[in-house]
Amino acid sequence: MQKNESIKKDLGLSDLLKLLCTAAGADAALISTGSESAAESIVLASQPYGLAGRRLPLSAGLIGACGLGVHPTNKLLLPSAMTGWLGFRPGFVASLKMDLAEAEGCLFFWWKERPNETPELASHLQQAARVVGDFAARQNTAAKLLQMQERLDATLRNVGLGIVFVDLLQGSLVNPVAAEFLRIPATTSDTASVVAAMQRTRSACLIETSEGIPLALSVTASDAATAEYWIDSERKIAVRVESHSVGSAEVPGRFWVFTDVKPLWNSSEKVKAANDVLERNVALLAEEMERRMEAEAELRKYSQGLKQQNEELEIAKLESDLIANQDGLTGLANRRRFRRGLDDMVADARQNGSRVAVLYLDLDKFKAVNDTLATNVGIYCCARFPRRW
Amino acid sequence: MSHSGTLSSASLSSARCERHNVTVTGSNGPLLVLLHGFGTDQTVWRKVLPSLEPHFQILRMDLAGAGPKGPANFDPSRYDHIESHADDLLLVLDELGMDQCTFVGASVGSMVGFLASLERSKLFRKIITIGASPRYLNDGPYIGGFEQEHLDQIYAAMNRDYQGWISGFAPLAVRGLPDSAPVKEFSESLFALRPDIALSSARTIFQSDFRRHLPFIEPPVVLLQTQNDIAVPDQVGEYLKSHIRTATLEVLPVEGHFPHLAAPEVVSQSLLRHLP
Numbered sequence: 155m156q157k158n159e160s161i162k163k164d165l166g167l168s169d170l171l172k173l174l175c176t177a178a179g180a181d182a183a184l185i186s187t188g189s190e191s192a193a194e195s196i197v198l199a200s201q202p203y204g205l206a207g208r209r210l211p212l213s214a215g216l217i218g219a220c221g222l223g224v225h226p227t228n229k230l231l232l233p234s235a236m237t238g239w240l241g242f243r244p245g246f247v248a249s250l251k252m253d254l255a256e257a258e259g260c261l262f263f264w265w266k267e268r269p270n271e272t273p274e275l276a277s278h279l280q281q282a283a284r285v286v287g288d289f290a291a292r293q294n295t296a297a298k299l300l301q302m303q304e305r306l307d308a309t310l311r312n313v314g315l316g317i318v319f320v321d322l323l324q325g326s327l328v329n330p331v332a333a334e335f336l337r338i339p340a341t342t343s344d345t346a347s348v349v350a351a352m353q354r355t356r357s358a359c360l361i362e363t364s365e366g367i368p369l370a371l372s373v374t375a376s377d378a379a380t381a382e383y384w385i386d387s388e389r390k391i392a393v394r395v396e397s398h399s400v401g402s403a404e405v406p407g408r409f410w411v412f413t414d415v416k417p418l419w420n421s422s423e424k425v426k427a428a429n430d431v432l433e434r435n436v437a438l439l440a441e442e443m444e445r446r447m448e449a450e451a452e453l454r455k456y457s458q459g460l461k462q463q464n465e466e467l468e469i470a471k472l473e474s475d476l477i478a479n480q481d482g483l484t485g486l487a488n489r490r491r492f493r494r495g496l497d498d499m500v501a502d503a504r505q506n507g508s509r510v511a512v513l514y515l516d517l518d519k520f521k522a523v524n525d526t527l528a529t530n531v532g533i534y535c536c537a538r539f540p541r542r543w
Numbered sequence: 544m545s546h547s548g549t550l551s552s553a554s555l556s557s558a559r560c561e562r563h564n565v566t567v568t569g570s571n572g573p574l575l576v577l578l579h580g581f582g583t584d585q586t587v588w589r590k591v592l593p594s595l596e597p598h599f600q601i602l603r604m605d606l607a608g609a610g611p612k613g614p615a616n617f618d619p620s621r622y623d624h625i626e627s628h629a630d631d632l633l634l635v636l637d638e639l640g641m642d643q644c645t646f647v648g649a650s651v652g653s654m655v656g657f658l659a660s661l662e663r664s665k666l667f668r669k670i671i672t673i674g675a676s677p678r679y680l681n682d683g684p685y686i687g688g689f690e691q692e693h694l695d696q697i698y699a700a701m702n703r704d705y706q707g708w709i710s711g712f713a714p715l716a717v718r719g720l721p722d723s724a725p726v727k728e729f730s731e732s733l734f735a736l737r738p739d740i741a742l743s744s745a746r747t748i749f750q751s752d753f754r755r756h757l758p759f760i761e762p763p764v765v766l767l768q769t770q771n772d773i774a775v776p777d778q779v780g781e782y783l784k785s786h787i788r789t790a791t792l793e794v795l796p797v798e799g800h801f802p803h804l805a806a807p808e809v810v811s812q813s814l815l816r817h818l819p
Contacts, residue, residue, distance in 0.1 A: 194621070209621045211630045213637065231637050234629035237661040238756045 167199040174282040175201040180263035250283040254290040292456035299449040306442045316412030359384040563604040575599040580650025582733045584610035590807035608740045629658035649673040664761035671765045677753040686778040705738040718799030725804040757786040764790040771798045
């Protein structure tokens with residue numbers, strides 16, 4: 155199915171974490187299961203890679219720091235694998251609890267040195283926890299959907315009835331028996347072709363809509379099920395066509411069941427046997443299809459949410475890059491940006507044999523400005539000075 | 544600085560301490576933590592204890608898998624990394640409110656101490672190791688003492704006939720005659736270990752590689768090395784010394800991987816010389 159492909163192409167949890175880690179300006183990040191009640195956690199993803207699958211103990215202190223914003227780690231007991239994994243002992247952590255699908259989890263960001271604690275960072279952390287939670291839920295749903303699809307495919311292949319399933323949003327399914335009857339390839343999956351084939355076949359048939367035919371099955375209470383006979387005089391077959399609705403108003407779907415009713419003219423015994431088979435199979439099928447529709451609806455919900463979040467995340471990333479490199483007071487490049495820029499320039503100079511000059515500006519007697527004209531004027535001067543200069 | 548004397552029997556009876564069979568003996572002196580290695584439990588320190596107890600408060604514990612409570616607490620999927628033992632050590636010391644100790648580790652117990660010190664360097668006033676190795680496998684110019692093929696044979700032998708393997712391995716490890724008391728003691732200790740736990744632990748230890756962690760070790764380190772140690776060739780001691788900034792190396796005039804069993808008086812003297 156196309157869907158499987160799109161799931162495989164999606165970002166993995168590790169990739170998502172990498173993105174979030176960069177956006178937070180953190181040196182490392184970790185997603186793990188675990189809560190106060192569980193003494194131990196399983197790492198689901200780490201950035202840098204390498205800790206996923208490991209079981210780490212989360213000390214009470216570390217769990218306790220969850221949700222408290224950026225927190226120094228000097229008093230906290232960290233899992234001893236951390237230092238070896240990172241090559242340094244992180245000095246600061248910010249962690250949040252998350253709702254993973256079917257479990258509690260924690261999202262950790264680690265920094266070597268204290269990060270700027272801006273409101274943007276705080277909101278980024280909140281957002282990150284939400285994104286990861288939704289992502290996990292979506293992955294879980296996607297996995298469930300795949301499983302269900304496999305089961306449904308198996309059922310359809312093995313059933314001796316013609317089945318046509320039309321899902322108005324996701325594309326349709328035709329099993330081999332129905333494909334033969336409708337004279338289309340069994341691989342046809344676009345709804346329009348399937349519906350056209352059904353109309354073509356129906357119009358070539360003599361139709362007997364019979365009020366009197368008891369339905370083989372009623373799928374749901376609200377099931378607007380109908381039944382009719384399609385009599386194809388050219389191929390000399392008569393089939394009974396039952397139509398059932400599945401899904402909901404938002405996710406509408408319908409399936410048709412084709413049964414060869416030639417035995418109708420032969421013996422009532424055979425009809426009964428055929429109806430028994432029909433009933434069993436259709437019940438199973440209806441259930442599977444109903445579940446598939448639900449899972450699809452859920453997946454769609456998460457996909458939409460994720461798309462929106464990815465956009466928000468992109469913006470957040472741009473902002474946090476700016477924050478990470480800018481001095482909050484003056485709007486100039488901060489020490490971090492300076493260091494990085496200087497390192498690059500020195501490296502370039504070394505490579506090209508050129509030179510780098512550093513101009514050092516010191517504002518003398520600045521304290522007097524602050525003391526006599528208040529701090530906000532001092533800040534104003536600080537911000538203006540580099541621009542004038 | 545150590546919280547000597549504040550250890551209450553109540554704190555020692557916590558679930559975690561119970562699990563690791565934490566035992567505190569000795570005097571009111573500075574805290575000394577003794578950690579055993581592969582195939583043994585805390586009773587391996589029996590013969591060096593008498594010389595240390597008058598001067599120190601001594602905390603011993605069993606690593607997960609070892610000792611009478613070992614099997615119940617050994618989850619192979621958790622203890623497939625030596626760091627998990629380091630976490631246990633840290634959590635025990637943390638729970639008991641210890642803020643400083645001198646640490647003595649034997650064999651893999653040394654590496655457990657090293658790893659724990661990466662997380663809490665201030666907790667360790669000094670680390671003394673007996674037969675420590677950051678990697679047992681040879682790797683290019685690095686001499687660890689074993690080839691993978693050799694280790695695979697060891698695992699296969701342990702798996703096939705654990706008791707038979709012990710009778711061959713114990714005399715080599717201790718470097719003594721099969722009938723000698725230290726060899727017998729180590730054999731019995733190995734025999735008490737559940738074979739699957741022994742195999743899982745052996746794999747975890749022998750396949751480990753902590754060479755890149757060594758430069759991060761901060762507390763002063765004393766490396767005690769013996770001669771003809773089957774698990775730790777002489778070069779490993781040199782390697783550790785040159786890669787741990789704070790390390791000094793002392794070669795003891797004894798043989799084998801278990802000097803604390805085979806020559807306790809030599810180990811005692813050396814420890815007393817290096818302890819605060």
